Amino acid sequence: MISIGSLAFANPWLLAALIGLPAIWWLLRVTPPAPRRQTFPAIRLLLGLTPPEETPARTPLWLVALRMLLAALVILALARPVLNPTALGAGDGPVVLVVDDGWTAARDWQARRDLLRDLVSQAARASRPVILLTSAPTPGAETAIQELDPAEARGRIESLAPKPWPIDRAALMKRLDGLKLDGPAPVFWLSDGLEAGADQPDAAAFAERLRRIGPVTVYRTPAESLPHLLLPPENDGLAFGLVAERPAAGFEESLGVTALDDQGRMVGTATLDFAADATRAKAPLELPAELRNRVTSLAIDHESSAGARVLLDERWRRRPVGLVVSTAQESAQPLLSELYYLDKALQPFTEVRRGSLDELMKQDLAILVLADLGRLGDADTAKLETWVEDGGTLLRFAGPRLADDSDGLLPVKLRKGDRTLGGSLTWDTPATLAPFPPNSPLAGLKVPDDVSVKRQVLAEPSLDLAERTWARLADGTPLITGAKKGKGWLVLVHTTANAEWSNLALSGLFVNILRRIVAISAGVEVGHASGEPQPPLATLDGFGRLGSPPAEALAADQQTLAGNRAGPTTPPGYYGTDESRSALNLSAGIALPAPMAALPLSVTERGYGGSEETDLLPWLLVAALLLGLLDLLIGLALRGLLSPRFGRAAGALLLVGLAGLAAGSGRARAQADEAQALASTLETRLAYVVTGVPAVDQVTRAGMEGLTRMLTRRTSVEPADPIGVELGHDELAFYPLLYWAITPDQHDLDSVARRELADFMNNGGTLVVDLREPGGSDSLLGAGTEQTRTLRRLMQGIEIPPLAPIPPDHVLTKSFYLMQDFPGRYDNGTLWVQQTDETDKDGVASLIVGSNDWAAAWAIDDSGRALYPVVPGGERQREMAFRFGINLVMYALTGNYKADQVHVPFILERLGQ
Numbered sequence: 067m068i069s070i071g072s073l074a075f076a077n078p079w080l081l082a083a084l085i086g087l088p089a090i091w092w093l094l095r096v097t098p099p100a101p102r103r104q105t106f107p108a109i110r111l112l113l114g115l116t117p118p119e120e121t122p123a124r125t126p127l128w129l130v131a132l133r134m135l136l137a138a139l140v141i142l143a144l145a146r147p148v149l150n151p152t153a154l155g156a157g158d159g160p161v162v163l164v165v166d167d168g169w170t171a172a173r174d175w176q177a178r179r180d181l182l183r184d185l186v187s188q189a190a191r192a193s194r195p196v197i198l199l200t201s202a203p204t205p206g207a208e209t210a211i212q213e214l215d216p217a218e219a220r221g222r223i224e225s226l227a228p229k230p231w232p233i234d235r236a237a238l239m240k241r242l243d244g245l246k247l248d249g250p251a252p253v254f255w256l257s258d259g260l261e262a263g264a265d266q267p268d269a270a271a272f273a274e275r276l277r278r279i280g281p282v283t284v285y286r287t288p289a290e291s292l293p294h295l296l297l298p299p300e301n302d303g304l305a306f307g308l309v310a311e312r313p314a315a316g317f318e319e320s321l322g323v324t325a326l327d328d329q330g331r332m333v334g335t336a337t338l339d340f341a342a343d344a345t346r347a348k349a350p351l352e353l354p355a356e357l358r359n360r361v362t363s364l365a366i367d368h369e370s371s372a373g374a375r376v377l378l379d380e381r382w383r384r385r386p387v388g389l390v391v392s393t394a395q396e397s398a399q400p401l402l403s404e405l406y407y408l409d410k411a412l413q414p415f416t417e418v419r420r421g422s423l424d425e426l427m428k429q430d431l432a433i434l435v436l437a438d439l440g441r442l443g444d445a446d447t448a449k450l451e452t453w454v455e456d457g458g459t460l461l462r463f464a465g466p467r468l469a470d471d472s473d474g475l476l477p478v479k480l481r482k483g484d485r486t487l488g489g490s491l492t493w494d495t496p497a498t499l500a501p502f503p504p505n506s507p508l509a510g511l512k513v514p515d516d517v518s519v520k521r522q523v524l525a526e527p528s529l530d531l532a533e534r535t536w537a538r539l540a541d542g543t544p545l546i547t548g549a550k551k552g553k554g555w556l557v558l559v560h561t562t563a564n565a566e567w568s569n570l571a572l573s574g575l576f577v578n579i580l581r582r583i584v585a586i587s588a589g590v591e592v593g594h595a596s597g598e599p600q601p602p603l604a605t606l607d608g609f610g611r612l613g614s615p616p617a618e619a620l621a622a623d624q625q626t627l628a629g630n631r632a633g634p635t636t637p638p639g640y641y642g643t644d645e646s647r648s649a650l651n652l653s654a655g656i657a658l659p660a661p662m663a664a665l666p667l668s669v670t671e672r673g674y675g676g677s678e679e680t681d682l683l684p685w686l687l688v689a690a691l692l693l694g695l696l697d698l699l700i701g702l703a704l705r706g707l708l709s710p711r712f713g714r715a716a717g718a719l720l721l722v723g724l725a726g727l728a729a730g731s732g733r734a735r736a737q738a739d740e741a742q743a744l745a746s747t748l749e750t751r752l753a754y755v756v757t758g759v760p761a762v763d764q765v766t767r768a769g770m771e772g773l774t775r776m777l778t779r780r781t782s783v784e785p786a787d788p789i790g791v792e793l794g795h796d797e798l799a800f801y802p803l804l805y806w807a808i809t810p811d812q813h814d815l816d817s818v819a820r821r822e823l824a825d826f827m828n829n830g831g832t833l834v835v836d837l838r839e840p841g842g843s844d845s846l847l848g849a850g851t852e853q854t855r856t857l858r859r860l861m862q863g864i865e866i867p868p869l870a871p872i873p874p875d876h877v878l879t880k881s882f883y884l885m886q887d888f889p890g891r892y893d894n895g896t897l898w899v900q901q902t903d904e905t906d907k908d909g910v911a912s913l914i915v916g917s918n919d920w921a922a923a924w925a926i927d928d929s930g931r932a933l934y935p936v937v938p939g940g941e942r943q944r945e946m947a948f949r950f951g952i953n954l955v956m957y958a959l960t961g962n963y964k965a966d967q968v969h970v971p972f973i974l975e976r977l978g979q
Contacts, residue, residue, distance in 0.1 A: 083141045090137055129700060136693040143686035146191060154188055159251045160195040160213050161185065162279055166258040167226060168202040168233035169652060170659070172371035172608045173293045175228050176929065177674040178256050181285065182223045185254055187681075190216035197251075198222055201238045201262075202229040205618040205634040211245050228608030230372035230637045232656055235262045235272050242275060250280035259287035260313055260659040269662040273669050283670045286662055289314040294321060295373045295658040296366050298651055299382065301415040305350035306358070306382070310338045310366065311658045318342050320942040322367035324779065325351060327360045332780035334361070337942055345658075359383045365610065367945070368931050372638055373658075375610035377649035379640070380585045385432035387416040387584060390423050392439055404437035404463060404563035407571040411580050427453065432587040434458060437563050438465025441473045450475055455552025459587035462556075463563040464523035477534050477549035477556040479526040496520040496568075497539040499575075505598075506536040507586055508546070510628025511578050519545065521567035522560045537579075546579070557583055599623045603647050605639030615639065622650060630655035749786035752955070753801035754921075756790040759811045762838075763790065766807050768933055769921025773951040775930070781882065781952060783959065794819030798826040803958040805834045807921060810856045820863045827867075827912035832958045837917035840892040853917070867913055869898040877909065881957040883949040890918030890947045891936050910961045914954075923947035 154161055163185060165171075171178060189196050196219040197211060214222065253276045261269055276282045292313045300307030308323055319340040325333040334357065338347040353361070361382070366374040389405050389412075405420070412418050412435075419429065423446055426434060434450070442450065454460050460475065462468070472480045496518035502508040525531060525544050536557075537546035548557040561567045570576050600622050602615035620635045627648050632638040638652040665671060752774055754766045770788030777783045791798060794816055798804060804826065815823070827833055837853040872878060872888075876899060879885055888897045895917035902911050923944050925933040936943045 081141065081145050083144075084138065087134060087137060090134060129697075132693065132697060132700075136690055136697060139686050139690040139693065143683050143690060147682040147686070148191070149680040149682060154185075154192055154194065154252050158192070158194055159247060159249055160197050161189045162197045162199065162251050162253040162276075163219075164199045164201065164238075164253065164255045164276065165226065166202070166233050166256060167200045167228050167608075168258065169228060169230050169372040169608055170233070170258040170260055170293045172228040172610070173369060174287060174291060174674060175609075178285075179223065179226070181256060181674060182226075183220070186216050186219045186223065189219075197245075199238060199241070200226070201233040201235050202231065203234045203237060203634050204229070211241060228371070229634070230606045230608045230610075230652060231633050232659075233258070233262055234266070236266050239267065239272065239275050242279070245279065247279065253277075253279050253282045255282060255284045257284055257286050257662065259289075259292055259662050261662060263657070263659055270665055273665050277666065277668055281670070282668070283672060284665060285672050285674055288673065289661060290317065292661065293371055293373060294366055294369060295653050295656075296323065296364060296376050298376050298654045299351070299364065299378075301382065301384075305352040306336075306361075306364070308336055308338060308349050308351050308364070309346065311346050312340060313345065313658055314661045315340075315343050315345050318940070320940050320945075321347070321369075322941060322945045323349075323351070324365055324367055325353070325361045326363045326365060326779075328362045330779070331782075333357050335780075335945070337945060339942070363612075367941075368926070370609040370611075370929060372606045372608055372610050372632075372652045373656075375606065376651050376653060377606070377612075377638070377640060379647060379649040381415075381581065381649075384415065384417050385584055385587055386430065387412055387418050387433045387435060387587075388426035388429065388431045389418060389420050389435050390426060390437070390439065391420050392422075404465070407564050407576075408435055408437065408580075411571070411577045412584070414577070415581055416584055423450075432459065433584055434460050436460065436462045438463055438467050440467030441471040442475060447473055447475050451551075454554035454556060457553040459555040459557065459583070461559070461583055463559045463561070465562045465567070469523045475556065477547045477558050478528065478531060478544070481524045481526055497541055497543075499545065500538045500540050500542070502537055503535065504624060505533070507548070507582050508536050508579060509624045511575065511582070514573055514575055517568070517570055517573050517575055519561055519568040519570065521562075525560070555586060600627065600641035600648060602637075603640040603642055603644070605637040606652070607637075612639065626650070632656075750783065750959075751786050751801065752788040753791050753798075753804050754788060755804065755806040756792050757807060757809055757812045759809050762807050762809045762811075765925055765934070766790075766805065766921045768925035768927070770805065770924070772924040772926035772932075773948070773955070775926070776924075776948045777952060777955060781956070783955065785955075793823055798822055798831060799829070801831065803832050803834065803955060805836065805921065807836050807838055807919075808853050808857050808860070809838070810852055812856065812860060814862075815860055817863075824864050827864075830910065831912065832910055833913050834954065835913070835915045836890075836920055837895075837915070838919045838922075839917050840894055857915075867900040867911075869913065869915060870901050872897045872899045877961075878911075878914075878953055878957050881953045881960065883953055885946065885949055885953065887946060888916065888918065888950045889923070889936070889939065889943045890916070890920035890950075891922040891934060892918045893937070893939060893943055894918075910958060918947075920947055920951060924951055 163182060165178065165182065186196055194216075195213040196216055197213055198219055199211065255273070255276060257269070262272075267275075273282055273284060295311045297309040297311065300309065306325070310321055310323070312319065321338040321340070323336050323338060325335070327333050334351055334353050336349045336351040338349045340347045351364075362378055364376045364378070389408055391405060409418055409420075416433075419426065419431070421429075423434075427449060434453070450460060454475075462476065464480075468480070469483055497520075498515065498518050499513045501513055502511055519539060522539070522543070522545065525547060531544065531547075534547045534549050535544040536548050537544070539545055544560060546557070546559050548555055550556075561570065563571055565571055602619040602621070604612050605615040605619055606612055616637070618635060619637055622636045622641045625631070626636050627641060627650055630651055632650055632652045632655055636650065638650050640647045641650055642648050752770045754763075754770050756763055757766075767788065767790065774785045774788055777785055789801075791801070791804070823833070835857060837851075837857065839851060839853050874886060878899065887893070898915040900911035900913045902909050922934040923936050924947060927933055932941075932944060936947065939946070
């Protein structure tokens, strides 16, 4: 390959054929045109028997130049010219491609893949092999490094995808030790812009190792585009405590987080705001208990990665827990009462209800907690036994009363009396806790060194005592026992729930023990509570999509689940069974790496958004083909084949062909119209006006697709793909809402288009006009801007209903979300709405006019990322734009439903009035 500035030739030796152009010129000049066929009577052969001397005709100069240009284009095309080629460096050795393909690469994976394709294409033109290396470990992958031909490398690139676990550059460096090359090889490192972690070599050391192979070019992601990490939520009363981290500070940023149920439907949303100097943001997500228990995952909006999604299991559900209160416990001092400690420990993650046993048995509870009440009556025992067998969990705590007299509603038999440790008549000191048994539901919890027990109730030895023991003291005596009874559980803590017999109630371990016990209540058991390794049920891929587990996924043991150790053989996801599953989250077990530090000066750094090379071969071949067709027509003309008779016949054939083409296109258009009408009738669709300006229509289409996707995620409305309509041609009656982006380049509407648009508005349709400029609609009633004048020109001849700025109590402000501002890409335009009567067309305005460019704020690409920035509010403003779009669609579909007075008290309550 040779380069001339920004132009390179993959096959430069073919340029030598340009030397033959003079020979082609000479041949074309001396060769006369083909003889012309002439019909004449035979008698004319007698005339001019002695022909005069004639000079052979020569090819016209302009035709020779045309054919010379055709030959030059073919030669240049075969030489494979490339504009802005990627520099691979000197030599003919392999090209080494190193890709960071961990979860951090998912956010801009398409840019990485496009760059890999360009580099492999460059290697193919240079006839150089490719070595493709990835930094994320892959189970079962070969460790030997192989040279691939470019065709095979292309296939592997298409199958590459980000992994849902971190990268391991240390392991890749070990693999590089086995790489043996004859000479230096260019290295292209497609990095994720981050360090690899505390136990990994830093980026500078990794770059130096690559530098030993050959010259290194590093592609890195800018700080504003680095991935975020969504951590598992904290239980904060009735709210989820959302926490997200980002690698780099220095700029303000807002993230939207959506709570989803198991069907992928939106349950709630929250916004996390990063201060300019902060790398961590928190926000509460408040939901009623019924909705909170439906949440199965949390995801960052417009960011697809395994680190941007958190799966939730039974540990995050707020289960109703009943504390049985006796007369003696009600009169006890608060700090001495066992219920005080239980209430404080259970409040963060359960819904605690107090009452007598009879009162609580009438309620729907997951777990009943009995402090030291002693022996239960026969009637209460029978009722509780039935309740437990039906799926309830009974949690009991020992004490003086239970030590003196116990009943049969216990997981194990108890000895009479109790055991005192550390008293004046014993030589023992208070006992500490032993590690939890592997088969215990409490396995994996860390035992603090300062937790001790000085008094307990002992269990009678039995053959199954070890199986029923969930926690032991250091001397082996059971501290917590449990047994399955029917569908429910019987659990006993062999000490008190206050600080009288132990300091367990004063520790954080007490809260974690209660959390595990509550998690197995109501017949639902957390996957790792059984103690056995749990098989993978559904796992996340690198883009954060939940699906079937890969073949390499293995069962996760308790240490893996408790420690959230996601990796190649245990990817993040759900483990267990449909009835009992446990969530393994990537973000719970890793720390977000820091941005990549400064690299050595010998390394070339580039961004993923750099210039792309362009292969000129297709363009040159197309130009040569067009010139060849032109030369063919000229040759036919010079041969006399384009005579007037031939011209008339060709014209007739052309007219017939055009007529047939018109008829065929008419039938095709009619069939297309019928298909469009059928599709619009069977499914709800968002419609927009096709303006004829490609740039505007492309933005509007992307915006309608983004709003459609958001409606599907957050509401019960599930629209099909949006559709563009041409005014005056397509039927508008199928669409409740029509979005029209105004641009001065649009042509005036004809009479048919004006009539159909007026009928659409008069018959209940809602036309949303977007002037697409900051503040443009504020001057709607005055002379206006160019956009306003364009609107008046386009709407000329259509009766415009009276418009007014939207009032604060308009139905559009509460049709789904409660809002008073209606931003789009801009946020300072007035929203004008038709003044309507609730008895007319269900109170729905037929015309809404604004200027905030909502479609640009809604526009997303195929991966769900926003296409255009919004000012001045950033992602928070984009979220409000989506909410306005949802309100707009719900308003068009439901009318004045939200204006019904029955909803006013609830709306006022949410507004805090």
